[in-house]
Amino acid sequence: MRNGKTVFVDCNDTLIAVRHASRSDVVPDGFKSIERGGQWYHVQARPSADAFLKAVAAEACNIVVLTGGSSRIQHLLLALTDLDEELDQVIGFESSGRVELPASWVLVDDLQGGCSSFEEKLAMLGFKRKDIGEARYKALVEKHCIQCRSFKGGDDSAPLTGLLEEVRTKLAA
Numbered sequence: 001m002r003n004g005k006t007v008f009v010d011c012n013d014t015l016i017a018v019r020h021a022s023r024s025d026v027v028p029d030g031f032k033s034i035e036r037g038g039q040w041y042h043v044q045a046r047p048s049a050d051a052f053l054k055a056v057a058a059e060a061c062n063i064v065v066l067t068g069g070s071s072r073i074q075h076l077l078l079a080l081t082d083l084d085e086e087l088d089q090v091i092g093f094e095s096s097g098r099v100e101l102p103a104s105w106v107l108v109d110d111l112q113g114g115c116s117s118f119e120e121k122l123a124m125l126g127f128k129r130k131d132i133g134e135a136r137y138k139a140l141v142e143k144h145c146i147q148c149r150s151f152k153g154g155d156d157s158a159p160l161t162g163l164l165e166e167v168r169t170k171l172a173a
């Protein structure tokens with residue numbers, strides 16, 4: 001790891017749009033297709049993802065993809081969409097609770113609040129909501145988490161690059 005700053009970033013619907021498909025499904029416009037273990041994936045890079053990752057890497061932050069899925073499959077999908085170049089690590093559900101936390105970090109994810117996503121991701125980082133309590137959990141989200149709009153393919157109306165200022169602010173706090 002390069003220094004004491006890490007940007008954790010969610011994979012599905014944040015960096016890439018992924019659809020689980022069958023062999024016979026037509027690949028939608030702008031998507032690439034790959035098969036692993038009999039499962040087909042249609043995948044598209046978020047248009048702003050490459051510029052976002054490059055900007056974060058240019059500030060000498062570590063970039064770690066946190067995924068609720070398998071790190072092997074997600075890495076494959078990120079490579080297929082040419083988004084693997086700047087990544088330091090892809091951490092899947094199997095590594096839950098064994099993640100190294102630097103002095104400053106943020107988590108960029110497309111879901112928050114009542115949705116399970118942030119809660120699951122924070123648990124992967126070693127913060128379980130039921131263990132740390134509501135007040136500390138809320139403070140943690142406020143201090144470290146940044147919500148992006150979900151990307152499902154096609155138009156990227158809320159680009160990740162629009163979040164760079166908030167990333168810098170939260171890393172400096």
Ligand SMILES: [Mg+2]
Nearest residue numbers: 010012013110
């Ligand atoms: Mg997601």
